[in-house]
Amino acid sequence: MANPQSLTFTAGQFTTASSTPVAKAQALSKADQKKLQKRFKDLMKLANRKIMAEDLDEAELLLKEAQKIAPDNEELLNNYANLHLHRKRFDLAVVPLMKILAKNPQHSMAYANLGAIMNKWQDFPGARKCFEKALKCDTKNSVAAMRLMHNSLQLSAWDNWDDLDSYKKLFYEKISTMDPGIFLPIVDDPALQKAKSETYFNGLVGDVPQNRPAPRQRGEGDKIRLGYFSSDFHKHATMWLMIRMLELHDRERFEIFIYDYSTTADEMTERAKNAADHYRVVRRMSDEEVVALAQADGIDIAIDLKGYTSGHRTPIVFKNPAPVNVSYIGYPGTIGSSKLDYIVADEVMIPPSLRKYYSEKIIYMPDCYQVTNDQRNVATKIPTRAELGLPEDAFVFCSFNSHYKITPFEYEIWMRLLKKVDNSVMWIWCKEDLARENMHKAAEAHGVAPERVIFADSVSQEDHLARLSQADLFLDTFAVCAHTTASDAMWMGLPLVTLEGKQFAARVASSVLQTMDLPELVTTTMEEYEAVALEFATNPDKLAAVRAKIKTNRETSPMFKTERFTRNWEQQLERALVRCESGLKPDHLMP
Template sequence: MRSPGRSRSMCEWDDFAGDATALERLLDTGGSGALPPFLLLSQPGVDGKDQRRCSELWTRDRRMAATAERTTLDFRFRAASERKIRLGYLSNDFHDHATALLLIETLEAHDRGRFCVNAYSYGADDGKAMRRRLVDTFDSFTDIAALSDSDAARAIHRDEVDILIDLKGFTFNARSGILMLRPAPLQVNYLGYPGTLGAELCDYIITDEYVTPRASAADYSESFAYMPNSYQPRGRAGPIGAKPLRASVGLPEQGVVFCCFNQAYKLTPEIFDVWCRLLDAAPGSVLWLLAAPMAEGNLRNEAWKRGVNGNRLVFAPDMGQGDHLARLQLADLVLDTAPYNAHTTASDALWAGVPIVTCSGSTFASRVAGSVLRAVGMPELITEDLDGYFDLASRLANDPAGLAAVRAKLARNRAGAALFDVPAYTRDLEGLFRSMWSRRSAGLPPALIGAE
């Protein structure tokens, strides 16, 4: 079987249905480690139950092996005391990466009177300013890249981390083996992976009542730790540069600019059908996408197949955050992907003042853009099916006054939006950590916390 992941990244859709059937077959065989859970996040028709099953199959054999190793390590945890709660953030992405960009201001805002904030990094030092900023932010920054999972777990345990916060899940280069060894009394799934990690890895998942409604609890091994607004942090620092000229980034001087800067693997034939219908319904419009050298030719061909001139797709090169936010202002309307929504790219667009139309599904990954829209006071841009998505986007694209009113509302909301209120977000997050620790100190098991 050809690699479904590679096909998705290249937007090779000639046998999209066949690839879906192959994924279903892999899941149904029940083999441990056979199907990476990350692939299912962007697969249409997959529900939370399937995602949990996949996560638990993916780790089954490794979890069984880790049981014996945990016995050998024999980690013991001292009783809770009045000392600061020791947080340990575990990640491969402590450098110029989307996770760091989202989280840095929250890390800086942590209350050092109540928390000791430590990093455990197994990623490369890219030498950029964000890496230096992160190193300076944490109370301690421990590079565990060269350590085995056992030795990394020993280091975390030796530091007496109370709450280990995993920022990777099953994304690229994750080291979930460290979590399987349980080096901390509490372990938390946060921000990096929009789904469950399955049994035994984490006690809680940081979420909100929109991305994971209470009715979806059975789809998660973790207990829900609800933030009052969006689970996603998003700071304000870093000025947005002056809006460039359209011609300087390859955009036509006239016409609506539809935009989606999500990675190519999030695109599906179904969502691309809708986008091409939107281009057809808005003469002179273009679709502005993130550069994807392996996929661009295929996407242009897919547009031609749908009766749309492939040259109406404009590809944007990768840029540093400041320049990226500046150019984003040229977009008229961001079009979200489904079922794997925009995450960082959604809050980037809203911070740059550009509205986003989304279609929410039933899984965590398919509800993130809806979560951030609610946190910026724009729930009217959330739709529940692709017909509603098309109708809303088409109406806005063909009604300049209506689109201007939506952008004006976003501009008004931005200053006071919960999405961009770092101090309040950080206090709410710390409240969850304190509740987790209080339950543990009282001898209580993990349970839903943070709900009103």
């Protein structure tokens, strides 16, 4: 969050180690001043890294040491705000920023960081004002530009979307504290994603050498030890997909370790515990302690299930808890460093032409890379359309992707479809009242009655699956398409029209549909997307035929053959380990 500034040390800024002010800066030689400046920069860099890694107590100690050198430095104050933000002490986070603005009311980065706090405080309109003010103070503030665009998605307030092209150049600026995942829904650009991930990785971990454990000398019959690392071993999309696979691991050949740093526990947690041979609760341990534990456990392959998603502790896997380290399913994109051996995909997700956008080598699954649960439960009571607030006789388009994935590009097409398809409605999952209000306003601006855009609330997974049976056609989002929601739709026999993009996050639904042998639902341009959706919406026989095809293919497709996926998964992981044991470097592993 901090903005590196040129350091200017004036008389009275310097202090000794005992915090006693030196009378005059002139008393210090130029060499001593340079040493202090370098020490301050090093402390700021390390503190930033600790904050990014959620090692907040250590970060605070570093900031306090830096404060002895330059107590009023703006970078220091920004970093204190960032520290409090990560601790969710929003009241404290505001204080150092207001101190900056009291001295310099045109400080662009202070406004950008204040907006980030307002965003976390769920005051999205207030955050928007801060980002706009930041850009007025400095039109080239890339952090403010990015956060403003993301805020517009959270609010479904797209009036600034015309500025996207001019902002794209700013997005390539190297800001090490900027989470690369925040760019995913804004633009489908795998080159940008790789660049942001590389910069983020360097800020998070840097070039500190990490000692990788040598592979164990496995004897005949020794089990391969798999370690899964995540904070999502509870009712979370990752576990909805993975839990059955964990339970189906061949325990004669594999020994399963789970390293859980979750803050939530529920019945899904119990299932995960029962699926593991060894279940480690590590949330109160430092990254280094977790790595040491995993190395003591002698795991052969570490599998990170978070990437750069919320609550991640990906530095654990960067520090080599195992001879082979893999990124899977949590983050839809490259981690940005070849220090991580493998990312998992399939030939639809990452064809050879797109490999250049990934720092890792690729483990290719023979079918869809996305594991699914072929025993997922559906609520026994199917809600009526009336109970869901839907017209009984309408054609129901739907989108159950998170609403921040919706851009004006999709929405404009959806509104045109509503105008072209008589007696149709658009059913959208959205929890944010202001976003709902703005989407209704956008519908009116497109000449569509706002009551034709209907919103769905959050319900249990079982009830969600049940309600999907009342929709007619799922319309996908673009830059971040349907992932878990795509396999949900297929499970319930609901056709989904997707636009296959370039970045990982924009290709998952295409992979699901291709695995289901439904290429007729995959499009490659916005024009084709709209035409295909319109064709299915206005041709009842064609829609019925594709529904029947989904129902048949659900029983025969590898998409919902969890045991088959598990055996393929185990085979590919074993191949990766054997390469390592043979002294070979990681390489792409084709099916």
